[in-house]
Amino acid sequence: MVNTASRIKQVSVVSTGTVSIHPEHVAATRKPLYWWLFTSRRWTPPLPINVYVIEHERGLVLFDAGQDRASVTDPGYFPGGVTGVMYDRLARFDIGPADTLTAQLAAAGYDIADVHTVVISHLHQDHIGGLRELTGAEIVVSDREWRTLDGALPELRGLLRAHIDLPGLRWRRIEFEAVRDPGLTPFTTGHDLFGDGSLVLLPTPGHTPGSLSLLVREPGHPPLLMVGDLTYDAHLLQEGHTPGVGERRQLEDTTRAINALRERNPGLVILPAHDPGAAARLAPVTAALTGTRQADAHAQR
Secondary structure: OOOOOOOEEEEEEEEEEEEEOOHHHHOOOOOOHHHHHHHOOOOOOOEEEEEEEEEEOOEEEEEOOOOOOHHHHOOOOOOOHHHHHHHHHHOEEEOOHHHOHHHHHHHOOOOHHHEEEEEOOOOOHHHOOOHHHOOOOEEEEEHHHHHHHHOOOHHHHOOOHHHOOOOOOEEEEEOOEEOOOHHHOOOOEEEEOOOOOOEEEEEOOOOOOOOEEEEEOOOOOOOEEEEEOOOOOHHHHHOOOOOOOOOHHHHHHHHHHHHHHHHHOOOOEEEEOOOOOHHHHHHHHHHHHHHHHHHHHHHOO
């Protein structure tokens, strides 16, 4: 059950650069993935690479770690050969010197050394890019997602182990357990990150087998759901559309589950990793949390 005590001080978003992808990536078509990947000449406008920042009473929490600037400056960052061509066709990144995770957090008033926990939605390159900068934090990932690293041809599945399994990182692999919180229906499994009901991890497979989402709940404020790459546009998700990368049936099942969760939680704010509208949807919640915090401080004087 949700604890009614205040746990969340603030929620905000930073962006570690931008990415352009193919329209068929954003919304699935009848074209096979490798067909549109190698033939499409259309690209989306630049999309943000969002990292969500949560000030919890237990410490600073990040959802995802963005894209590494080295991916645009280091010629050896990606694999070579046909696999490298695939990465080149999949996305176009623009990441400046001020777009590193450390710099973005500093611009928002945070010290990356103060990050307590990082939740990784899935292990694709544009969600793990800041790991090298997060040696002081605990890195949380689903056990199912971690085990995909040992599958065949990981690089062809978007998994660059050389940039993931780094020395000095503290990984925590979580498994989902049964939950009896009616506010999570239709989800029957999840993981309460701190045991207080404020940050709940939910299994949302489809884009990758072990993808997860983070439900953020603070009494008196709309709940937030950070969904990684389950969708690239919250409106498309609400309409039941799925993206073009992932396992189609799982994506459809998870999309239905999220929309059912939305019906049970009026005002639920969906926050994808690359949705240009996410920051604007989050802004009223950020402002409200700031107002609440200021009012509490005034009352204590």
